[in-house]
Amino acid sequence: MGMVLRRKILILCLLVGWCEMFGWVSTNQADGIELPFSPGEKLTFQAKWGIIPAGEAVLEVLPVEEINGIKLLHFVMTARTHAYIDPFYKVRDRIDAYTDTGMTHSFLYKVAKEGKRKKQIVVRLDREKGFAQYSNFGEKKTAIQILPGSFDPLSVFYAFRLHDLQENKRIEVPVTDGKKCVLGVANVLVRERVALSSGVFDTYLVEPDLKHIGGVFEKSRDAKLKIWVTADARRIPVRIESKLAVGSFVGELISIEGSHLADSPAAGQR
Helix, strand or coil: CHHHHHHHHHHHHHHHHHHHCCCCCCCEEECCEEECCCCCCEEEEEEEECCEEEEEEEEEEEEEEEECCEEEEEEEEEEEECCCCCCCCCCEEEEEEEEECCCCCEEEEEEEECCCCCEEEEEEEECCCCEEEEEECCEECCCEECCCCCECCCHHHHHHCCCCCCCCCEEEEEEECCCCEEEEEEEEEEEEEEEECCEEEEEEEEEECCCCCCCCCCCCCCCEEEEEEECCCCCCEEEEEEEECCEEEEEEEEEEECCCHHHCCCECCC
């Protein structure tokens, strides 16, 4: 049960990341462009394994930081199991990602994982030289070549948020984890209404392409991930669904801070 649960929580981290890329629109200005997010945003998702709530993931946009004289956007994702799940397999994960304020590429990516498989990953991206350097607990791997405008696995979801949605649209953004560099893809399928405990929503059904994602899905290569996002300008993720070899997964947005979900015209009455 421990390994199965661990896989589920790792999936939670990935899925919430995918849904975050389709967030709401704000009026944050950076480098002369309007970004669809701003410091103070906070999304909280609950993951259910079947009917059992198993964990929670939170995504936040923190204040702009300065590193080596460069101002950077700072994104954070944390994931944790609930207290009653901890005796079986405790998860306390944190991911930090930094990009330029104009959202053209990533600078730094860090992953801290507790538990039996501890990790302290740091990926440094050099846009000018076109390389990414991966290390874990200070042990470096051979630098890899990356595509121009590459993002890390967390900030790429914010980069996707810059795109409008419509049926049959394909969105592509290069992404690297420091070990490989691929073209991240999300396909917008159809527009449909979905009923949730939080209300009825007019949404687009989006299906990310997971074939290049290793580790979590390597034993479930035919797994399909589906995300429903509101069909308004905010493009708020409201539901995540995936059926894997280890069972069904559903993630639902349960809390928003730093935005106005009630103002969304795509949301129905509770």
